[in-house]
Amino acid sequence: MTQRGSALNFRDFVDELLAVGDAVDVRRPVDPLLEAAAVTRRVYETRSPAPLFGNLTGAEPGHRLLGAPAGLSSDPAGTYGRLAAHFGLPRATTPRELLDRLITAMHADPVAPRVVDSGPCKEHVLRGDEVDLERFPVPLLHQQDGGRYFGTYGFHVVRTPDGRWTSWSISRSMLHGRNTLVGPAMPQQHLGMIHRSWQERGEPTPWAMVLGAPPAALAAAGMPLPAEVNEDGYVGALTGSPVEVVRTETNGLYVPANAEIVLEGYISPDETAPEGPMGEYHGYTFAESKPQPVFHVEAVTHRSDPILPICVAGRPPEENHTIWGTMISASALDQLRSDGLPVDLAWCSYEAATCWIVVSVDIRRLAGAGMDERQLADAVADSLFGSHAGWLVPKVLLVADDIDITDIDQVVWALATRYHPGTGEYAYPDAPGIPMVPYLTAAEARAGRGGKSVVSCLLPEHFAGRTRGVTTDFRHAYPRALQQKVLDTWADYGFATTGGPAR
Ligand SMILES: Cc1cc2nc3c(=O)[nH]c(=O)nc-3n(C[C@H](O)[C@H](O)[C@H](O)COP(=O)(O)O)c2cc1C
Ligand SMILES: [Mn+2]
Incomplete structure (x- = not known):
């Protein structure tokens, strides 16, 4: 048994979206090179349901991609439904309610993860020469990109040399070779800080990457919690249950037991390779690649018929706005209040x-x-x-x-x-x-x-503490009783009733 529910189990999250019509099971053959991303881009821009691609040309049968995992919905009663499902909350959850939850958990005692012996992420174990990242449908996301991106909706796991701090954080990673990735580890971000502490010892950084992670864990990995705070304990406080984790095969780190795909290995202390360009969160691509650290994959474990989630970054709204922006909002609000x-x-x-x-x-x-x-x-x-x-x-x-x-x-x-x-x-x-x-x-x-x-x-x-003008809108320019009459009579006037709530 593994823990269930949309917040702590990615497979349950996908099934829930399919069940409520907020994901579409795409059966047609789709090319992971640009086509899956083009569909996903149009999904964001039309606020359509998340596409689950199950028939990817050139990929191992059964391997799947999920686009727009936290895209917005066109249903006014569930605009933030996919985002709310990341936390196991009702589809009608408002941003204010969500921020309240996120901030309350910041002040609660952390709930440390629970180590279990095994889990779905160990259904398939590939080591050494068996590792071939090309077996996965690694997508090309934009025609201007410098390569195919494996990690756009997964998180890195690293730990300080003394073991006191474990960081889960999202940062993109591009396919570099059969068993290598390349991607940024900015010095101001916790991935970069911990990587540097291993570099200073002249040692490789033990590393894992989790894809198809428990959605609440993914969101926490995109949240600027302070340094030295373990995201895993925050997720436990946020969801009210410890995250179930298993030991990796090779390097002593711990990863969520029901993850779809886990890559394990190390970050080279000195090796870099060109990475990018990639269409980015601000909505532009700048035509340059930069030297970035190389991640070596020594083992891959995955669920059967694994689902790789993807964010096709660019003009809003995509996950850099709906997840990152929301998590920044919570951290910033807490800072201002404190x-x-x-x-x-x-x-x-x-x-x-x-x-x-x-x-x-x-x-x-x-x-x-x-x-x-x-x-x-x-x-x-x-x-x-x-x-x-x-x-x-x-x-x-x-x-x-x-x-x-x-x-x-x-x-x-x-x-x-x-x-x-x-x-x-x-x-x-x-x-x-x-x-x-x-x-x-x-x-x-x-x-x-x-x-x-x-x-x-x-x-x-x-x-x-005063306002001078009176706002001239439905709420402020008519007596309460008349407002209520208009709302109650709306259909009788001849209007459709599904126009969304009056603000
Ligand atoms: C979909 C998505 C993609 C992201 N990509 C990157 C990235 O490539 N590089 C980066 O530094 N931050 C990226 N972020 C933001 C970081 O995850 C975020 O700033 C987080 O706080 C970093 O973790 P840390 O605070 O533990 O360092 C991304 C966030 C999301 C939601
Ligand atoms: Mn952190």
Whole structure:
């Protein structure tokens, strides 16, 4: 027996999506070179169900791909349904409810994983010369990419030499050879930090990669929890059950027992190879490859008929926005709250490709704090731009808490009607940040600093806890009783009733 449910068992997650019509079992032959990715891209862009490709040309029979594992849904009652299923939550879960859950678990005691003797990930074990990554349907995701990507929706497992800290984290990996991968391990990310601590000893970094992982574990591996925090214990706290893990065949690490595919081996201390380009989270491909560490695969274990999940990165919404953006939002909100700032919610608008985070300010508490706009902007910048989560996001938009920041229409309205040109923007040229942001100058990208700002959409009266104008919408421009009558009579007026909830 292995643990069940969509949060802790990827196969159950896929079955649940199929059962509710949020995944499509694609039986036609599909080429893993570009075709599967092109279908997946159109799925994101039309908010269609996730494609499960079961007949991949050139691949071993039975091997499958799942595209758009956390794409959005066109059903207004379950826009975030696939994301919610990652945590075993109802399809109608709202972003605010999800952030509450994620933050509560950050403050709960970690629940350490439970070691089990075996599990579905050991149904097939391949060692040494038997390892051939080409047996899997490794997809080519975009025609501009420098290679085929095995790891776009899986996580790396590494442990510090003294064993005190185990990190699970997502970072892409490209097929390099029959038993090698190549991919980034940025020094600011925990994969890079732990890799460096082995390099300093002149030793290879024991490493594993988990694909088709328990969805809640995958999401935690895409979350900027602080250094030294074990993602495995966080997943236990989040789901209320320890994650069942098994020992790898070769290197003493532990991996989720029901994973679809596990690669194990080591990261070379010194060997690099060109990696990329790849279409990236911000929505562009830049035509360059970079030297990155080489990952050596000494054993592969997998379930029967394994499913390799893929993220086809690019213009939103894809998993860099729905998973990464959501997990950054939780970490950033927790940071701002812990620093005592008067914030209501924080949300990386998916449409902004993780290049901005919107923060709604509790204007009553703001008035109580007695801060002016520059003081608030500086305090927010200090709090966020110095944090692991804030390193990832270059822009912060501040709005009053009358705005539902998870509704992009309201954010655009606030930006257009409240941001004051010339005085409403505060730049932080010395703040450290991820060098992948598209608009950075070459010097900023090299220095890993700058291109960061706080944009205020707060009006002067918000600092006194007041609003001047009355919002002219359904909620604010009519008496409550009339609103209710209109809602109750909606169908009788002759309108379809499935237009989604009134906001
Ligand atoms: C689908 C997806 C793909 C990602 N790809 C990368 C990547 O290639 N490189 C990277 O540094 N971070 C990538 N991330 C973001 C990291 O996983 C995230 O910043 C996480 O916090 C890193 O783990 P760490 O905080 O333990 O270092 C990706 C996230 C998601 C959801
Ligand atoms: Mn981490």
